[in-house]
Amino acid sequence: MNCELAHERIVLAAYGELPDEQIHELGRHLAACTDCSQEREQLQALKTLATAFPMAELDPNFVARSRMRLEEALDAIPPKRWYERLGQRMVNNFSSMQAAPVAALLLLIVGGGAGTLGGYEYAAARTAHNAAQVLSTQASAEQPVQSAPAEIANISSIEREPNSEIVHVTFNQLVPQHVQGSLDDPAIRQLLMLASENATSPGVRDNSVGLLAAECRAAHGCQGEGIRDALMIALRYDKSFTVRQKALEGLQPYVAEDMRVRDAVLEALLNDSDARIRTSAIAILEPVEADTSVRQVLSTVANSDHNPQIRTVSRQVLSRAPEIQ
């Protein structure tokens, strides 16, 4: 081995990139070559010096500010239309397809389908528009229509009476609804669960998750109705701190009996960006803190969480709970 090659390998060895079989060869060269030994020492000194410019701990305010700015920018982007997503999927699929004839055939089918669907939607929209105009001007129709054109979802059929000006149009409307009922009513619960996942307003999600969580804490039939699933989804994915906090509180009674709940809380402890959620997760895990999986996560958090207080609390919990062998 010449010295030039040895110098390269010294760098690779210092960063753990040298294959095992070459480490021995390099060791023999270094034992015999003073220059290369000095080269290795210099590199070690550089590595030591470089630690004087460490990766800084991030200021939580800085992270929060960055995230808030990003969320505002994301909110300003209009959602992709279905045909844009379809186009994207086609492009992806096309690039992964090897057989050209199959690709051409599929493209033809997808293109034909998309064209038909697009044409249908266009025609339906035109018909709905025309029908709404006709309906609003013909007060003498059999059943007067009170709705504005925007409330008509689609037209399902049109029939004209023979030798007459009368047309029968069947259409569907989007009508805002209001229901009221007990929190124990399955229909109300279903709506709350829908709201917890899909509502665009954080306030609606906050209310729905809060109510579902309160039901769980009060042991009002949280078994097998998907409420726990809804709370776990909110805990994992909701971007609002208060929603996640409420979901976590709602899951508290089930952390000992339901492994899925325990996993969700452990995930929150490991990954949630908000230190308050992570702190609450540690408190909630108290009944199962001697569990091996919980101890593993606590041990990871005790070593690597960015927040010193959380690291300290995790260590305290680990020290007081005897490990189950």
Place this chain on the structure above:
Amino acid sequence: MDGPDRAQERLQARAPEMELIREAQAGSRAAFDALVRQYEQQVLRLALHLTGSEHDAEDIYQEAFLKAFRYIGNFRFECSFYTWIYRIVTNLCLDQLRRKKTRREDQAVVVDQSGDEIDVLSSVSDNRSFSNPGKELDRKVLGERIQVALSKLTPRERMVFELKHYQGLRLRTIGEMLNTTEETAKNTLFRATKKLRTQLAGLR
């Protein structure tokens, strides 16, 4: 060398993330937010360490995740999402480093936490003996000297050194992120360490 069991384990560990990516590709903003939360700390730390400026790091973070949001439909699971997002971030960081390099080619300037630029070399005497850094230099000044030495590297050398030394990534992964080969990444690391040793010779 990874066996099939390791590959299987890795695939299983990535399953929830793949699910999130698919949901994000289908238009779920909540799934995308979950991906952001998973990677935002690493992205910010990398950008902050490379640029030395919270303002620049915030811009890079913002632009990286906006790009990821726009182009997540193009992600085809051929590499890990981690590699994909890092590729976006490293490209943005490289652009930023190039802009900075041309702006202060011959200056030893760093940006402090408050965003003010300071000329480090003018604040440190070159005539001092640095034979014992632990006693004769305080850590802050030493850190600034390292930062100056790093700023003298080419943007690509800086990036490879950063990803290897501070982020501890494999050269193969670094090659993938920078759209180059493992061999090129290796040579770039070698050049970077050589230059740094020359730059910091007085400190040893």
